[in-house]
Amino acid sequence: MQTVLVLNGPNLGRLGAREPEIYGATDYAGLVTALEAHGASEGIAVEVRQTDSEAELISWLHEAVDRQIDVVLNPAAFTHYSYAVRDAAVQITKSGKRLIEVHLSNPHSREEFRHTSVISAVATGYIAGFGVNSYLLALTQLASK
Ligand code: DQA
Secondary structure, eight states: OOEEEEEEOTTGGGTTTSOHHHHOSOOHHHHHHHHHHHHHHHTOEEEEEEOSOHHHHHHHHHHHHHHTOEEEEEOGGGGGTOHHHHHHHHHHHHTTOOEEEEESSOGGGSOGGGGOOSSGGGSSEEEESSTHHHHHHHHHHHHTO
16 A cells, blocks of 8 residues: 655644644644545555654655655745755655645745745645645645556
């Protein structure tokens, strides 16, 4: 069975409590449940993780390269400035696997510092602005081969 790693960056463990008017009412546990259920309906195994640590996020991206699996990545604030996360992300696409960058909100409709993504240029694709559905759309795309 195909496995997809869904990786979430800093503050996403606070979903539901953190600015729900922007990020929605679903908490992190609800996100995990929705992703696992959607993965099951698409016939793929989904491993969902969240960290506030840049080093840990990078180690998970390395793991995806070594295991040769596709990734759905919400880099959260790292999106806007982490060249270290970008350098890890590019290894996924260069190794022939797919990396889809997702965001709950639409960063381009928000503060100017959010308009820059240092990740997008090395991602296979980008889905933003649809809340939890941004992730589900990414899983559907990865399941379709
Ligand atoms: C986010 C958007 C980022 O700008 C922000 O730093 C986040 C969440 C999103 O999912 O909309 O933490 O990645």
